[in-house]
Amino acid sequence: MSELLTVAHLSKQFGPHPVLRDISFSLNQGEVLAVLGRSGCGKTTLLKTLAGLEAPDEGTLLLQGRDLGPVPPNERQMVYIYQEPLLFPHLTVFENVAFGLRIRNVAKAEIDRQVRELLDELDLREHARKAPNQLSGGQRQRVSFGRALIIRPRLLLLDEPFGNLDAQTRADMQQLFLRVSRQHQITSLFVTHDSREALTVGTRFGYLDQGQLTSFASVAGFVQDARTAIRSELAFWESIRHALPSGPPTA
Amino acid sequence: MRSRLLITLLLLLFGLPFGLLGLLAVGEHWRFPAALPPAYSLDALRSLLAADNDLLLGLGRSLLLAGTVALLATAGGFGLARAITRSRWATRWEAASYLPYALPPVLLAVLIQPFVIRLHLSGSVGGVLLGLLLVALPFATLLLRSFWSAQITEYEHLARTLGCTPRQAMRRVLLPLAGPLLRTTLVQTFLLSWFDFGLTNVLSVGKVHTLTVQVFAYVGEANAQLAAVASLLLLLPPAVLLLLNKSALLRKP
Incomplete structure (x- = not known):
């Protein structure tokens, strides 16, 4: 696999408060780096810095060897996906998905073809003419994915994208993300505060705490690290399992 | 029924000044205590069409x-x-x-x-x-x-x-x-x-x-x-x- 993104010694502070401290990591084509972290650990600032929406105080960002420092957000081909789907309320589902192609002046017939294909893939075809407020939370997030995927981003930056969904829809969306990620060979940086979600979607793992990123060489390392609290959660479910009476459940 | 009455009263309240303005615009020699103008003319409104109208x-x-x-x-x-x-x-x-x-x-x-x-x-x-x-x-x-x-x-x-x-x-x-x-x-x-x-x-x-x-x-x-x-x-x-x-x-x- 070829190296896509290289982040070296990235630091950022707001006033006297350091938010990112000497962050370094690299990401290969098609990998999903799941970064676990609590609120206020610097996850959003890290993603915004990669997207070019915040300027780092120190450090370098290289995308396929090219320095991203002077590259504006619109030329980085890195789409930021928020917790809220942020669909454009003045556009239909079709036009929301087509947005990135329209601003690139792609031919109308080509836009129609690509959007229809993607809507089919995301199971949204019947909703194409609907306004965003006519969709459920999960459908909106799927449209948000479609809007990002249509421009074939080099890197997806996901900021707890399923955080506002109910448990079942969230699980469905995680599976959809996995399927689409593999199918389109998408490279992503997925930040979440949910360890189960991190383990579900990630191919590589990191833990961000007070602006410092720890990268793990293996899933085992990620699970074993006490800060991720995965072992304590496993122990909790183990204790529940032991507390339950054995044998088939009675009605 | 009560809401319809209220709406009618409100419409009357808002409409009355406009009706009065209309009457003043077309009424002539309207003096107290006459309830309505004795004569009507569209002269003032017609004068609007004159090219040099202020x-x-x-x-x-x-x-x-x-x-x-x-x-x-x-x-x-x-x-x-x-x-x-x-x-x-x-x-x-x-x-x-x-x-x-x-x-x-x-x-x-x-x-x-x-x-x-x-x-x-x-x-x-x-x-x-x-x-x-x-x-x-x-x-x-x-x-x-x-x-x-x-x-x-x-x-x-x-x-x-x-x-x-x-x-x-x-x-x-x-x-x-x-x-x-x-x-x-x-x-x-x-x-x-x-x-x-x-x-x-x-x-x-x-x-x-x-x-x-x-x-x-x-x-x-x-x-x-x-x-x-x-x-x-x-x-x-x-x-x-x-x-x-x-x-x-x-x-x-």
Whole structure:
């Protein structure tokens, strides 16, 4: 696999408060780096810095060897996906998905073809003419994915994208993300505060705490690290399992 | 039944002044204690069609002034509101935006008049425009401040990462999102300058005859018929604007 993104010694502070401290990591084509972290650990600032929406105080960002420092957000081909789907309320589902192609002046017939294909893939075809407020939370997030995927981003930056969904829809969306990620060979940086979600979607793992990123060489390392609290959660479910009476459940 | 009665009463209450204006505009020799005019004539209304009619000139002048003020104040307010939101001293700037309202418009006009004279704008449409903008621009800024929320910044950032230049993000995302509030601000600032009398009268030193100023002049001359015709003309553009923007003005929160 070829190296896509290289982040070296990235630091950022707001006033006297350091938010990112000497962050370094690299990401290969098609990998999903799941970064676990609590609120206020610097996850959003890290993603915004990669997207070019915040300027780092120190450090370098290289995308396929090219320095991203002077590259504006619109030329980085890195789409930021928020917790809220942020669909454009003045556009239909079709036009929301087509947005990135329209601003690139792609031919109308080509836009129609690509959007229809993607809507089919995301199971949204019947909703194409609907306004965003006519969709459920999960459908909106799927449209948000479609809007990002249509421009074939080099890197997806996901900021707890399923955080506002109910448990079942969230699980469905995680599976959809996995399927689409593999199918389109998408490279992503997925930040979440949910360890189960991190383990579900990630191919590589990191833990961000007070602006410092720890990268793990293996899933085992990620699970074993006490800060991720995965072992304590496993122990909790183990204790529940032991507390339950054995044998088939009675009605 | 009760609500229907209430609506009828309210309609009567709002409609009565308009009916009275209509009667004053077409009635002749209407003296107390007659309940209705003894004779009716459309002469005053017909005179509007004359090429050199002062009222039509006043209407045109008022439309030009109020339209320009509304456009400049709304466009300027949109940019200023954004700049204030991004400023480190946002609350201070917002407080400063209320300052023009600490004074009545006439007093504000008196205070800025020396500057208007030095700019050689006294008694001109430009001077009145400047004065009205001093009131309308902070008003538009305050009104549009609510638009620039954290979520709007997220929309803008998202648009940038989807490939928009700052100009494209403004044109394709921010302006459509701000559409209803921009229309409301346009209407409000238009009405603010359309109905202004005191500030216009002071800064124009009697030379810029807007429709509102003309209404006051006819009332002063006890020319009830022309005052009524001018008042009807005065009510026409705001009524049209309110009708056109009904959905934006009455939108649910």
